[in-house]
Amino acid sequence: MASITIRNLDDDLKAQLRVAAASHGRSMEEEVRVILRSALTKQEPSGGLGSRIHARFAAMGGADLDIPARTDKARPASFDE
Numbered sequence: 001m002a003s004i005t006i007r008n009l010d011d012d013l014k015a016q017l018r019v020a021a022a023s024h025g026r027s028m029e030e031e032v033r034v035i036l037r038s039a040l041t042k043q044e045p046s047g048g049l050g051s052r053i054h055a056r057f058a059a060m061g062g063a064d065l066d067i068p069a070r071t072d073k074a075r076p077a078s079f080d081e
Helices: 011-023 028-040 049-058
Strands: none
Touching (some): 011 028
16 A cells, blocks of 8 residues: 655644544544545536536436527627617
8 A cells, every 4th residue: 555645734734634533533644545536537517507407307307408400600709880
């Protein structure tokens, strides 16, 4: 197993780590290992925003929407009054 040393750790952060470790019944070293493991094993959401929204609400049955055909060409926004 590898080991690391963290220098210049803020005293307040170390105190928060000590409290968190005690509340979970762990040593400070084990608390740091758990925090690092959790932070580095999070999976990135796959797909774009639309895909993630669809996946979230698909279990509710979704919605059937009639999407009108686009007949006009897209045009840039005009911010003039």
